[in-house]
Amino acid sequence: MILSNPIFLVIVTICIFVAIRVALYRTGLVYIVKKWWWWFEDCFHVYQSFKVPKFNESMQENQLYGRVTDYLNSLTSIEESDFTNLVTGKKPNEIVLQLDPNQTIEDDFLGAKVIWQIEGSGAGGSRNLVLKVRKADKRRILRPYLQHIHVVADELEQKKRELRLYMNVDVPDRAWKPVPFTHPSTLETISMESDLKSKVKSDLESFLKAKQYYHRLGRVWKRSFLLYGPSGTGKSSFVAAMANFLGYDVYDLDLSRVKDDSELMILLLQTTTKSIIVIEDLDRYLAEKPAGLSFSGISNFMDGLLNSCCAEERVMVFTMNSKDHVDPAFLRPGRIDVHIHFPLCDFGAFKNLATSYLGLKEHKLFPQVEEIFLSGSSLSPAEIGELMIANRNSPSRAIKSVITALQTDGDGRGAGLFGRRVGFDTGSRKSESGEPGGAFCGEGGVPAVRDIRKLYGFLRMKSSRSPSHSQSFDADSAHREG
Numbered sequence: 001m002i003l004s005n006p007i008f009l010v011i012v013t014i015c016i017f018v019a020i021r022v023a024l025y026r027t028g029l030v031y032i033v034k035k036w037w038w039w040f041e042d043c044f045h046v047y048q049s050f051k052v053p054k055f056n057e058s059m060q061e062n063q064l065y066g067r068v069t070d071y072l073n074s075l076t077s078i079e080e081s082d083f084t085n086l087v088t089g090k091k092p093n094e095i096v097l098q099l100d101p102n103q104t105i106e107d108d109f110l111g112a113k114v115i116w117q118i119e120g121s122g123a124g125g126s127r128n129l130v131l132k133v134r135k136a137d138k139r140r141i142l143r144p145y146l147q148h149i150h151v152v153a154d155e156l157e158q159k160k161r162e163l164r165l166y167m168n169v170d171v172p173d174r175a176w177k178p179v180p181f182t183h184p185s186t187l188e189t190i191s192m193e194s195d196l197k198s199k200v201k202s203d204l205e206s207f208l209k210a211k212q213y214y215h216r217l218g219r220v221w222k223r224s225f226l227l228y229g230p231s232g233t234g235k236s237s238f239v240a241a242m243a244n245f246l247g248y249d250v251y252d253l254d255l256s257r258v259k260d261d262s263e264l265m266i267l268l269l270q271t272t273t274k275s276i277i278v279i280e281d282l283d284r285y286l287a288e289k290p291a292g293l294s295f296s297g298i299s300n301f302m303d304g305l306l307n308s309c310c311a312e313e314r315v316m317v318f319t320m321n322s323k324d325h326v327d328p329a330f331l332r333p334g335r336i337d338v339h340i341h342f343p344l345c346d347f348g349a350f351k352n353l354a355t356s357y358l359g360l361k362e363h364k365l366f367p368q369v370e371e372i373f374l375s376g377s378s379l380s381p382a383e384i385g386e387l388m389i390a391n392r393n394s395p396s397r398a399i400k401s402v403i404t405a406l407q408t409d410g411d412g413r414g415a416g417l418f419g420r421r422v423g424f425d426t427g428s429r430k431s432e433s434g435e436p437g438g439a440f441c442g443e444g445g446v447p448a449v450r451d452i453r454k455l456y457g458f459l460r461m462k463s464s465r466s467p468s469h470s471q472s473f474d475a476d477s478a479h480r481e482g
């Protein structure tokens, strides 16, 4: 008899189970069942409650209340509460979820479930947040949990803070002048190879969490980057993107305005933690052999040598058009931790820009563009971006203008990784000697671009394995080591 067949019974049971599961999720009844289960389970647990009042005895706002509120608002579980208010946040377009009294939010921490309850009379009146922790978990999780809330609240505050841009001015007090920092650049808007971008992103993320690690090594908790590449390749935009990613202020230091070494150190002393200190076009400054600052003054500044008071929790960024003519002592590991190369565009970067500026993934003219890039021509992302913006209403016209520019101005500049622009101009295509700015590759001619690509691919693989102190997210370092 089929009913007594065990296989048939197993199949029927599985079908019934799947049908109930689909019905529960489709109708949302699963949340009621979960609630009942937790209620039943809670009957066998003893809870300890901790109240976080909004005001303390002298009716001053309890700081912890605000931090816990920010933390709870960042939890996804707040959206699962039965009844949540939507109110405007500090910014007009910000929507904050706010619970009514007696509503609860669940949170998980180190495998334990904790419950937050809103207690009190509601809007305007005194409200309390009550944390309920199972007695069995309290000793293990309470303090780490409260610490975790502070860390998350700090990060949320950092992200919300209005960033500032500081520039060093000559007079009257030769110090930093702040202005609001509103540069829109983000790591997403920068056209950069995806694996390079993710390497930099994870480097910044691990830096943010590395305070104990640096102090255990006896090192100042700072990280320094060298961004180098031809004009218009995104170095300054990348600095802005780093600041927006980290939520750090930017100190844009113009060395030509600094009188001497002591003033340079005073400027460093006046910077605050959680900031990026950037020196643009350092190669150009050093090439001009300025009178005011000495080699040791600049190198001590780069090391943040004074002591941890003024270099702690800071990122230093130096930009150059080329590092070829710079004394290697300025670039040694420990002084510059990460070298990032910003090359002229290749076809991949061109497609990224076409997607961002023109919304194009594919186009019938792309094969012709690729052919021209492979023949050795190239332009900077700035130049290509400008052509696309100027013709953004007609993608075909935009691509044709890029093709024309590649065929005229870009000729030979695409020697890319080993090609150097003659002179360090700022976007004009004339070298310092007035000759058309072409690329040259030191001795011998420019090898065929496809040979460079093969060599580049090999070098990149090598450089990702070479254990160098200062990380180089580029091929040149392997080229030197090669």
Ligand SMILES: Nc1ncnc2c1ncn2[C@@H]1O[C@H](COP(=O)(O)OP(=O)(O)OP(=O)(O)O)[C@@H](O)[C@H]1O
Pocket: 189, 190, 191, 192, 229, 230, 231, 232, 233, 234, 235, 236, 237, 238, 321, 342, 381, 382, 383, 385, 426, 427
């Ligand atoms: N890789 C890139 N991705 C997206 N936009 C870019 C990129 N490179 C340059 N741009 C655009 O080109 C313009 C100039 O870029 P940016 O000022 O960052 O270049 P730069 O490398 O600092 O140039 P310079 O060496 O002359 O200072 C910016 O508007 C920027 O948006």
Ligand SMILES: [Mg+2]
Pocket: 235, 236, 237, 280, 319
């Ligand atoms: Mg720049």
